[in-house]
Amino acid sequence: MEPIKQHSGLVYPLDRSNVDTDQIIPKQFLKRIERQGFGQFLFYNWRFNEDGTLREDFSLNDPKYDGASVLVGGENFGCGSSREHAPWAIQDYGFKVVIAPSFADIFYNNCFKNGILPIQLPKPVVDQLMEKATKEKYEVKVDLEKQIIDDGDLEVSFDIQSYHKEMLLNGWDEIAVTLTYEDKIDQYEKQNKGVKTLGIS
Amino acid sequence: MSHPKTIVEKIWDQHVVHEEEGKPNLLYIDLHLIHEVTSPQAFEGLRMAGRKVRRPDRTYATMDHNVPTIHRNVIKDEVSKKQMETLKANCEEFGVRLADINHPDQGIVHVIGPELGLTQPGKTIVCGDSHTSTHGAFGALAFGIGTSEVEHVLATQSLWQAPPKTLQVNVDGVLGTGVTAKDLILAIIGKYGVRFGTGHVIEYTGEAVRNLSMEERMTVCNMSIEAGARAGLISPDATTIDYMRGKRYVPEGEAFDEAAEQWLALASDEGAEYDQTLTIHADEIEPxxxxxxxxxxxxxxxxxxxxxxxxxxxxxxxxxxxxxxxxxxxxxxxxxxxxxxxxxxxxxxxxxxxxxxxxxxxxxxxxxxxxxxxxxxxxxxxxxxxxxxxxxxxxxxxxxxxxxxxxxxxxxxxxxxxxxxxxxxxxxxxxxxxxxxxxxxxxxxxxxxxxxxxxxxxxxxxxxxxxxxx
Missing domain, CATH: 3.30.499.10 (Aconitase, domain 3)
Structure with missing residues (x-):
């Protein structure tokens, strides 16, 4: 996984609450067996008409957001299905940071496995960012090490669990990390702690 | 005597493999259910890193999302077909049991788990599917995960998880005639919204919940994710034990009685504390x-x-x-x-x-x-x-x-x-x-x-x- 320490980029505001993963990546694109190439299908039903032309009523199609890499969303961003195709699509499209007042748990977790930094901020602060990015071409600098978002005018700090922070800063392969605890897992299985659960063999 | 505990605390404590400051807990996973849509990239990841499935005997796969429900073996969509063939090949390569499209045990992953008795009280159960919360009906801690976590569980039979907060949804009274478990869960979400459960495991309690059959309990727990909760569960009781008896992967005879005793002991203790409690009156709910x-x-x-x-x-x-x-x-x-x-x-x-x-x-x-x-x-x-x-x-x-x-x-x-x-x-x-x-x-x-x-x-x-x- 690509580490992420600092990131500067153009902000795209998506002022909707409860953006579910069915909207982020509709089901017809979940049949692929690869991890790559989902960016072209991001927000597919909102971005495209049935004949495949761009919908003018969806803001991401506005050329002023071309090259945006910081997505600012509404409450409960990423709710619904556990499909990791959602962060894959967001990342493949070019987004590195997603900011929202609240995230759905599974989506939030999935971001860290893919080098995307999800940042939860109080709603009034998100509203402020949303407003700025709607009005003009708006860039922010995100510093994960210092846990700060800076637009040259406004400086906001954010919280993140230290485990998640380390994962992103180092770009760790989590499985490789866990395998260093293999003896503990062996030991747990030997002790057969807890309710006796039969295997299925 | 130790303080009264919720079922979530009990199951959690029994499954912590490792804990250390500044990290989530490493939690053991008892049962991993797999389907064709969220697994191909996980198996591919194992293959690329030269890793194995740690416990194929705790892993069970089926095909459900893509399968035709008419003209069973005529899969016109080549991409769907390839996804199902990929699951079959992966299960063969990694030694995972598979109920494929023509298998007598095939079905929706959250229907067959309970039906076969793979789902049991007290188990930690995961699947690359958000409706894994369904299995909580049995008093299991069951939650949906992404594909990277599917790969992680395949390789290590564990996950890094922070202990969840607990939320009690207490449903008192009795549901009226023609009012179902589906109406109950929709009414709860209608009242409290789609994110009141975020960061929490919901435990459904109260007279109306106790009166539900196991299948009705599954309907309620199934939609916990629609309230934002990754998991929802119900403490095991006599209804749970009756359902479990005779299921294929459940022990028989004395071993069953012993298991049943342990299952019942998982129920939340009287006086256990929740981070939050909400109360709903069943008799006010309509279709x-x-x-x-x-x-x-x-x-x-x-x-x-x-x-x-x-x-x-x-x-x-x-x-x-x-x-x-x-x-x-x-x-x-x-x-x-x-x-x-x-x-x-x-x-x-x-x-x-x-x-x-x-x-x-x-x-x-x-x-x-x-x-x-x-x-x-x-x-x-x-x-x-x-x-x-x-x-x-x-x-x-x-x-x-x-x-x-x-x-x-x-x-x-x-x-x-x-x-x-x-x-x-x-x-x-x-x-x-x-x-x-x-x-x-x-x-x-x-x-x-x-x-x-x-x-x-x-x-x-x-x-x-x-x-x-x-």
Missing amino acids: QVTWGTNPSQCVPVGGRVPDPESVEDDRDGIERAIEYMGLEANQSIESIPVEHVFIGSCTNSRLSDLRKAAEIVRGGRVHEGVRALVVPGSKSVKDAAEAEGLDTIFLTAGFEWRDAGCSMCLAMNDDIVPPGERCASTSNRNFEGRQGNGARTHLVSPEMAAAAALEGHFVDVRKYASTVGG
Whole structure:
């Protein structure tokens, strides 16, 4: 996984609450067996008409957001299905940071496995960012090490669990990390702690 | 004596493999369920890193999301076909047991787990599917995970997890005649919204919950994720134990009695503390219908579509939902015509769901212009339903009777609602485009779906009072 320490980029505001993963990546694109190439299908039903032309009523199609890499969303961003195709699509499209007042748990977790930094901020602060990015071409600098978002005018700090922070800063392969605890897992299985659960063999 | 504990604390404590400062706990996973859509990239990851499946004996796979429910072996979509072939090849290569499309145990992953007795109280259960919360009905800690976590569990049989907060949803009183488990969970989400459970595990308690059958409990726990909670569960009791007895992967004889004793001991202790408690009165709940594009946007069947002008919160969202759904503010729910009816999904496709729908349908006729589908949750549900003649009731009335799969809940196969058309569905999500691009979904109970199929629009199922039981 690509580490992420600092990131500067153009902000795209998506002022909707409860953006579910069915909207982020509709089901017809979940049949692929690869991890790559989902960016072209991001927000597919909102971005495209049935004949495949761009919908003018969806803001991401506005050329002023071309090259945006910081997505600012509404409450409960990423709710619904556990499909990791959602962060894959967001990342493949070019987004590195997603900011929202609240995230759905599974989506939030999935971001860290893919080098995307999800940042939860109080709603009034998100509203402020949303407003700025709607009005003009708006860039922010995100510093994960210092846990700060800076637009040259406004400086906001954010919280993140230290485990998640380390994962992103180092770009760790989590499985490789866990395998260093293999003896503990062996030991747990030997002790057969807890309710006796039969295997299925 | 130690302090009184919730079932979540008990299961958690029994599964911590390792804990250290500044890290989540490393949690042991007892059962890992797999399906074709969220696993191919995980197996590929193992292959690239030269890793194995640590415990194939704790891993079980089936095909459900993509499978055709008619002409079973004619998979026209090459990409779907490849995804299913990939699952088969992966299971062979890594030694994972698979109930494939023609296997007698095939079905929706959240229907077959309990049916086979793979799902057991006290287990930690994961699957690359958000509706894994279903298994919580048994007093298991069950939650959906992403594909990277699927790979992680395959390789290590564990996950890094921070202990969740607990939320008690206490449902006192008794549900009225014609009011189902589906109405109960929709009413809860309707009242508290789609994110009140975020960061929490919900435990459903109270008289109305105790009175539910195991299949009804699964319906309730299934939709915990629609409230934002990754998991929802119910403490095991005599109903749980009765269901478990005789299931294939459950011990027999003395071993069963011993297991049952341990299972019952998992129930939350008297006086256990929750981070939050909400109370709902069952006798106030009526049959529900969703009018919008998330499951909290629901009202009693006698109600009306809201008027955005009269709400403060999320007015834009409500306006957009009404427009997408092709409805009008203040329109009565009973005036909404339906063109499709879908009885199925991991929420409502079990034998008791089909029985209740069949009771409404018996002797009736699907309304002209309505296409109605019954899709049993598993091959075994289908066989059992046919053995008691439910298929004949549905077919005689003009329903289609299909093979098991996720089907029109998410329309990954050919069971699609066309753009702009409307479906009364017993599934769990009414998101935009869920049942097909531009499709309009109304979530209801199996009884309400059956009644809508006969009448061509929503009706209060309680008018079928003689058949909905008391």
